Structures are given as structure tokens and as C-alpha cells.
Amino acid sequence: MADPLVEFDGVEKYFGDVHVLKDVDLAIEERDVVVVIGPSGSGKSTLLRCVNRLEEIRDGDIRLDGRSVLETDVNEIRQQVGMVFQSFNLFPHKSALGNVSLAPQKIRGIPEAVADDRARELLERVGLGDQTDSYPDALSGGQQQRVAIARALAMDPKVMLFDEVTSALDPELVGEVLDVIEDLAADGMTMVLVTHEMGFAREVGDRIVLMADGRIVEVSETEAFFERPETERGRQFLSRLL
């Protein structure tokens, strides 16, 4: 069998003396959509951030396509791993098009005209084909977040990581961002999503990973998790949502 696309192997992470990831094992296959849930402070964001080395792990390994991220150049990893955060962090002085086409030019050396064409295509794909020339401050939060997604896609990542990308949005703008993510899932993009939106988790996730206190405490197929969680932690987590 082929290597998983992303594989956590006995990962240990500390912030100072605080042990925040404990013996984490997780294999994510190509086209997998994995949704990570769990209480605040359980280590969900840290788990994602270790993949592209925004955080360094103390022990264990994380492999991307069979190769240790610890032994790979950070810039190379960040080209292969797209990440979108709660805060969109767009360049305020660049148009939507400029935000999406910049990195491929700067990092990949792609000619401007080619990068711009591709950026237009991606903005079209996230439903912003008519906003290519708009600057971030003229866009709604939902639109800005969709630009951020297009920007991540512009590097042709092997995997996309989403950390609570709808948490900062007004409720009426959440749906348009979730629709884009659902389209990506339908297209076969490999994704790991941290979310508190259980309806969305259930709809888009192939598997649910439940974290508690730095550990993965349950990994289940999505429907199975919501219908009949295997662990007491899983049952507790779901009962608190009701």
C-alpha cells in the first residue's frame, strides 16, 4: 500500500513544561477529509501547526508523502501544505488577484501573466470571479476568507489544513465559506479541518478525530461517531453539544 499522505507517528509536543501533544499517531490518506474536534486547549491547532513546522515537535515524526517534515526544507513543506486560519491575513495593499498570484511568482518563479490567469481561475472557483480587483477592506469576511483559500490553493498543495476558518465570521457568512470547502472535498482534495461546526463536520468529514488533553482519544468514521461513538470521551463530548 502507498504511504499515507500525512502521517503522525508518536508525536510529542511541549510548550516549555506543558505537554500539549501526547503520543499522537494518525494516518491521513490521499483524498481523506479528516475533521478534528475536541475541547478548547486540547491541542487541535497545535496538531495542524506541527505539520508545516509552524511548531516544532520534541519527539516522534510527521511524514508528508513518506518523507519526514523534520528533514525537509521548511519552504518546501509550506508549498506542499496549504493552511488557512481563523484570521484571513490578506495583504491589505494587494487586490484579491494580487493576494492569490503573489506567492506562485515569488516562490515558484511563475511569470506574472501565468500566475494571474491561474489566480483568476481560483477566484472563480471560490465564487469571487467578479471581485478580482477588490482590495481586502472592500470585501466581507466571508469573501476575504475565500480569497485566503484561493491563495493557499495557488501553490497546488498536496493537503489543505483549515483551523476554525469560520469562527471569526458573522453567522450569515459562514455558509459561503463552508460551501467552498465542500466543493474542494468533492474534488478529492486531502484536508484536515478543525471546526466547532458539528453539522459541517458531519457533512464534510470522512472521519472524525476527537482530541482531549493533547491526545487523540477517538478516530471514527463520521456517521459512526455521531450515531454511536466508541469511547466514553466521545459520548461525553456529544452529550455536551445537545
Ligand SMILES: Nc1ncnc2c1ncn2[C@@H]1O[C@H](COP(=O)(O)OP(=O)(O)OP(=O)(O)O)[C@@H](O)[C@H]1O
Ligand atoms: N504558543 C504557545 N505557547 C504556550 N502554550 C501554548 C501556545 N500555543 C498553545 N499553547 C497551549 O497548548 C495547548 C493546546 O493549545 P491549542 O491552541 O493547540 O488548542 P486548541 O485545541 O486549538 O484550542 P481552541 O479550541 O481553543 O482553539 C493549550 O494548553 C494552550 O494553552
Ligand SMILES: [Mg+2]
Ligand atoms: Mg485552536
